Amino acid sequence: MGEGIMKVGDKKYGFTCEQVEELPDLRATLIRLEHEETGAEHIHFASEDENNLFSVAFRTTPTDSTGVAHILEHTVLCGSKKFPVRDPFFSMLKRSLNTFMNALTANDWTMYPFSTMNEKDFYNLMDVYLDASFFPNIRELSFKQEGWRLEFEEPENPESELLYKGVVYNEMKGAMSDPSSLMHRRMQKALYPTTTYHHNSGGEPCDIPDLTWEQLKQFHASHYHPSNAKFFTYGNMPLEKHLKVIDERVLSRFNKIEVNTAVGEEKRFDAPKIESFTYSVEQDTTDEDMKKKSFVSLAWLTCPVTDPFEVFSLDILSQLLLGSAAAPLYKALMDSKLGSQLAPGTGYDSENRDTCFAAGLQGADAANAEKIELLILDTLQGLAEKGFPEDRIEAVIHQQEFSNKEVVGSYYPYGLNLLFRMFACWVHDGDPVSALQLNEHIDRLRLEMRSGDFFQKKIRKYLLDNGHRVRVELRPDKGLSAKEASDEVARLSSIREKLAEAEIDQIISDSKALKEEQEGKEDIDCLPTLAIKDIPLKIPETAYEKKVLKGIDSYWFDQPTNGISYFNAIVPVGSVPEDLKQYVPLFCSVLMRMGAAGMDYTKMSERIEAYTGGVGAGANIWEALDSLDKSREVVEFSAKALVRNQEKLFEILADFFTSPDFRDYKRLHTLIGQMKTSMENSVPGSGHSYARGLAASSLTPAARQRQEWFGIRYLHLIKELAKLEEGQLGEVAEKLEAIAVHLLNRSAMKVSVVTEARYFESMEGLVTSFIENIRDNKNIPSTKVAFKQSSVMEGWSANVPVSYVVRVFKATPYTDDDSAALLVLSKLLRACYLHREIREKGGAYGGLASYSATEGLFSFLSYRDPHLERTLQVYEDAIDWVIKGEFSDEDLKEAILSTFSDVDKPLSPAGKGNREFSATLRCLTPLMRQKRRKLLLALDRQALVDVAKLYLKDGLDASSVAVVSAEERLNEANENLGDAALSIQKI
Secondary structure (H helix, E strand, C coil), X not given: CCCCCCCCCCEECCEEXXXXXXXXXXXXXXXXXXXXXXXXXXXXXXXXXXXXXXXXXXXXXXXCCCCHHHHHHHHCCCCECCCCCCCHHHHXXXXXXXXXXXXXXXXXXXXXXXXXXXXXXXXXXXXXXXXXXXXXXXXXXXXHHHCCEEEECCCCCCCCCEEEECHHHHHHHHHCXXXXXXXXXXXXXXXXXXXXXXXXXXXXXXXXXXXCHHHHHHXXXXXXXXXXXXXXXXXXXXHHHHHHHHHHHCHHHCCCCCCCCCCCCCCCXXXXXXXXXXXXCCCCCCHHHHCCCEEEEXXXXXXXXXXXXXXHHHHHHHHHHHCCCCCHHHHHHHHCCCCCEECXXXXXECCCCEEEEEEEEEEECHHHHHHXXXXXXXXXXXXXXXXXXXXXXXXXXXXXXXXXXXXXXXXXXXXXXXXXXXXHHHHCCCCHHHHHXXXXXXXXXXXXXXXXXXXXXXXXXXXXXXXXXEEEEEEEECCHHHHHHHHHHHXXXXXXXXXXXXXXXXXXXXXXXXXXXXXXXXXXXXXXXXXXXXXXXXXXXXXXXXXXXXXEEEEEEECCCCCEEEEEEEEECCCCCHHHHCCHHHHHHHHCCCEECCECHHHHHHHHHHHCCEEEEEEEEEEXXXXXCCEEEEEEEEEEEEXXXXXXXXXXXXXXXXXXXXXXXXXXXXXXXXXXXXXXXXXHHHHHHXXXXXXXXXXXXXXXXXXXXXXXXXXXXXXXXXXXXHHHCHHHHHHHXXXXXXHCCCCCCEEEEEECHHHHHHHHHHHHHHXXXXXXXXXXXXXXXXXXXXXXXXXXXXXXXXXXXXXXEECCCCCCCHHHHHHHHHHHHHHXXXXXXXXXXXXXXXXXXXXXXXXXXXXXXXXXXXXXXXXXXXXXXXXXXXXXXCCCHHHHHHHHHHHHHHHCCCCCHHHHHHHHHHHHHCCCCHHHHHHHHHHHHCCCHHHHHHHHHHHHHCCCCCCEEEEEECHHHHHHHHHHHHHHCCEEEEC
């Protein structure tokens, strides 16, 4: 890694190297550079990781809530000088082997990151990203499509209703219907009255129509300049070529300018304030429920983000106060029963220029707002007097150390996670390297803690004696949704009355022009692409060693885990009686959050925090690879720890497995209440997932079980349990204890260990001892409930202003050769048809097709969709489009590339071991995966036509539909759907 690394003072392609730092815990070398002519900054992480990342970001500081930064993020990706096509970003998604592509708008920055393991692909994507960022076309038509526009309900009929349309407009209507997002946004509005954070960078739906095209272009001119840019690269590709390309394509064409994007210090309050806001709930919400729907938080402005040690100290303080079930402020809030769960935004937030801390409750009665405030202040006062035990402080420091060492890469690639760690400091002109130097901060903290009252002083300075505090209340309002809809109608009516003939003609002309552009076939050959031959023919296998320990199969994976050991155990659910099976997810959720072995949940939580990186359990369903009528339910137990704490980890696991305690009814009541609140709050952001689960549940027995465990049916169970008082939970505890007999049992257990080979010997002794100490019951499989496939048409009402429309087809299992064609077909439909029809023309935030080979189900889905009936018709039209063969060989190639972009997505070291472990237990062999790879690479156009006809066209009548939307919208749709009307139920 050190070979070829630049030295301080070295110059390359206009860049001067200003700093070089070895970061051994991150297994990387950091190189910091500045471009002399423009002032652009660049940080490179040289590492051995093949998943290389590029990002360019700008400080973007809106002065209103029109969503200018967010709409610009969308619009710059709609064509540029070198690549003047309608949608280069979405086109490159299918012309690339990217492992990640996105664009992100935060409160005060906009970022354009991608990652890939293919060098040719890396520079293809860099070329497109650089041109889009610095030389976008920003056409007025693109602004109207992505941002907002006026359009008649019947586009060419000016007598029809006038509407607002636009992708971001609909996205933010959906986002602002989520009370969790709204609470966080309103808290910022109250806490930052004079800086950019007072405004919604994403856009408030009522303000978005105030944005003009000219303002959008001006925002780009003033913010998207190299003098305001920060470049970041990561991985094993050489830095020198990155610098050469960036300089040649962009920086050599600019001179340095003075940019005025800095965020000033927030003006501090003279005294604490109270701010109250409202959010929409359904009209039929009872008065009793209205008393459990408020959010109440206290929020404080704290230190500048550019002081990394102070940020680190406040992060530690936040974890001490709230970071676990044993944390005193967390415990005080939850034990008070003044709410069901911590409020969104609770904790320390170090994303803004001035950081903040908040604590509060949701599921509260607004009448208790003052009680909640006093509870928080009294708890803080007590802690300021007595402080924290040293072992609690060490436990929290341990969590920081663990997070710093763990190589993660789930949704975001690891390189991007590293960028996020330091970016808030960097974007506000602080020292990004200092933000990463955890060990130095820990050493300084221990030195300063010798005074004995370090954190007590922080509590006094930033919380108790800090006048810049606001109590934020978000109250439910049954009439708000109707009022907002009425206000929008009135605003549009007023606009309609004032429209001149020329303006009406322009609205109609825009609609026609957009339709023609969206339906037109454009030449995208100017965009770079890869060929099928660029796809690796084989993928590396993840090797493992199998051992039998006390009769139990164990699988050992040697991976570079950076001094961390991962342990997993899988137990079949088959012996759990049917009447108990619906409680298995609840069992998994509460098991390791309760007490055990005579210790209450706070003591167990303290041990988990002090010695592990986390322990947990989760239910899963494994369909047979060769049949959609067979499946296995399993529970997966997982645990991880630094190598030095392996022994403590297994002591904790043994206590949960041998002596779990489900009889703490107060704790059980609290956890059930938290689950209810979380699931209810998740509907606006996950409506498409819930709808898919509902539609699929009528098609296969596994999908039915998945609905019972993870879907709306499970939410209904949790809602019923949440109605019980603490003293009524004895029967629930009995059920959990009965399940424990079946699942905390080694008789059919399989285990895996992922760590470095040098730790295998010590881990083997610990695993063996753990297995010996847990029960060994030979359980008898229970009888499964018979399943009968059916077709359903369901509408599920929720308090959302947009729709989530899903149709699901029963297709074919993994081992069927058609499975490969269906996977590629889903990519083709998404990229070549649904994106155009549902997002571009329909204005939804997303439209997609997906095929789950392991479930054997093919799905059409829309997300934050202003339409319902039209979308269902689009799905049918999409099938006909494929069957008619209205796609090219190039479209097929791009769909195959897109497929492999997903199939070959890199995993973290732990992820590799865990994936291979579950694949082995499911009998999914490397040979089977290689066969499937060959099938994918060999597909032709006719194969896609054939599977579309067989499984989608011929399977249309047997498919199922589920829609999550507002009740009024569902009833309106039923008036138009005739015989296909939806059976409406309430979530």
